[in-house]
Amino acid sequence: MRAEEIPEISSLPLFATMQPEVRDEIFGSAFLQVFPPQLTMIETGGRADFLHILIDGLVELFTVDGSREVTMQLVRPVSSFILAAAYTDQHYLMSARTLTASRILLIPSQLLRGAIARDGALAAAAMTELAMRYRNIVRSLTDMKMRQTLERLANFLLLEHTRLDGAVQFQLPAEKRVIASLLGMTAENLSRACSTLAGHGAIVSGPTVQIVDRTALEALARPDPVVDRH
Amino acid sequence: MRAEEIPEISSLPLFATMQPEVRDEIFGSAFLQVFPPQLTMIETGGRADFLHILIDGLVELFTVDGSREVTMQLVRPVSSFILAAAYTDQHYLMSARTLTASRILLIPSQLLRGAIARDGALAAAAMTELAMRYRNIVRSLTDMKMRQTLERLANFLLLEHTRLDGAVQFQLPAEKRVIASLLGMTAENLSRACSTLAGHGAIVSGPTVQIVDRTALEALARPDPVVDRH
DNA sequence: GCACGTATTTGATATTTATCAAGCAGTTTG
DNA sequence: CAAACTGCTTGATAAATATCAAATACGTGC
The missing domain is CATH 1.10.10.10 (Winged helix-like DNA-binding domain superfamily/Winged helix DNA-binding domain)
Incomplete structure (x- = not known):
């Protein structure tokens, strides 16, 4: 796919300030996938091979424990998810499923890590994104406890x-x-x-x-x- | 203070891989402070002027809501805290107090942000640190809900x-x-x-x-x- | 439009957790 | 050493929340 096809993406805080060449490179290897509703595309424990970016639709992040499952977060467009797992190359802590039909852009984690290493502006944006998400989940935990x-x-x-x-x-x-x-x-x-x-x-x-x-x-x-x- | 005075610090994952000159620079402006027990050194809503690194002692992160307060996390040495607020230059979401007498290294946030911008290795380490903390708090939230x-x-x-x-x-x-x-x-x-x-x-x-x-x-x-x- | 499957609502009850009120134990202080 | 303080424990009770069971609404496919 071409980055230009989806203008919202380039204007995402995560990608807005990065070098154009690097952007072209990772978008060149990214691909857009269309998912039907109620499809689990990420399973807890799996490897984070792709950073996911929800273009439109609605995604639920949830965790499974034996028989029961708990919703952790709703992801709305346009927004990236599972950045922490993709960056650290670790296992997913949460599963993800679509709630409605969704279009999701998949960026290979390895490529993303390389790009972050080379492009300081992208690194800064990724860091900010992660920090914001951290603060959001602190809010959730506070909410739950208070x-x-x-x-x-x-x-x-x-x-x-x-x-x-x-x-x-x-x-x-x-x-x-x-x-x-x-x-x-x-x-x-x-x-x-x-x-x-x-x-x-x-x-x-x-x-x-x-x-x-x-x-x-x-x-x-x-x-x-x-x-x-x- | 000199970085060499506290060898644990240089070997922290956050600072282990960074350029020596940049390390000397931020450590040159950092200072070590000794706090008595039960001293609140960070208040929710305040500005994050310093990244804190607990050298020894024990610190409690907590949130306050009117009259009651809730413990969010225990910080044990050697470990940084409030990186997210320090990096994004935002208000603290949590307060912090010492539980025992503690030595804490304070690194000016502005200096840290500058160093992260210049030193890719430090940026990567900070990103990893933040990602790990993000994953930890996801664990806490899961624990609380499940x-x-x-x-x-x-x-x-x-x-x-x-x-x-x-x-x-x-x-x-x-x-x-x-x-x-x-x-x-x-x-x-x-x-x-x-x-x-x-x-x-x-x-x-x-x-x-x-x-x-x-x-x-x-x-x-x-x-x-x-x-x-x- | 009707039948079916699924989500939501409602009611009755059980479980979990908090609150309130003492009592107890260990520490500090005069 | 006693008094006062603090943190911890225990018991009784109340409040919050979950569970179970059934009824109702809602949307989908026919």
């Missing part, structure tokens, strides 16, 4: 609300069972929590959410101005 | 056991209230969980732990060969 389930749901809706530029009404980004797992609760509990939120400024009916009273929701979620970046 | 409190304690003891090369008996690394917070439970519950473990291969009496039957402990903690690296 809030209980209802509060986590409230905080999640606040984040979505912000991400969608304050849209009064929006759709949940994934099935409720996935959201439930992401928030560390059961689907049954999420359902109940959704009803409860009616008394706290948010009306959730099926997959659609209405933010009626952001202040009330914030009173419940107690977002921290530092760790939660709303 | 296991309940007793299982988390069991897994924690297994990790300690491994870290201490399989020593049959060892001391808990910190006060129990800190361990409890780290494991996401109350001190009361930790106390009860410690008693319960007697039936699962570990005897915890006060601060000392005896691993009697690792297999039994593993049956409880169900360590994952991939995500838990025992």
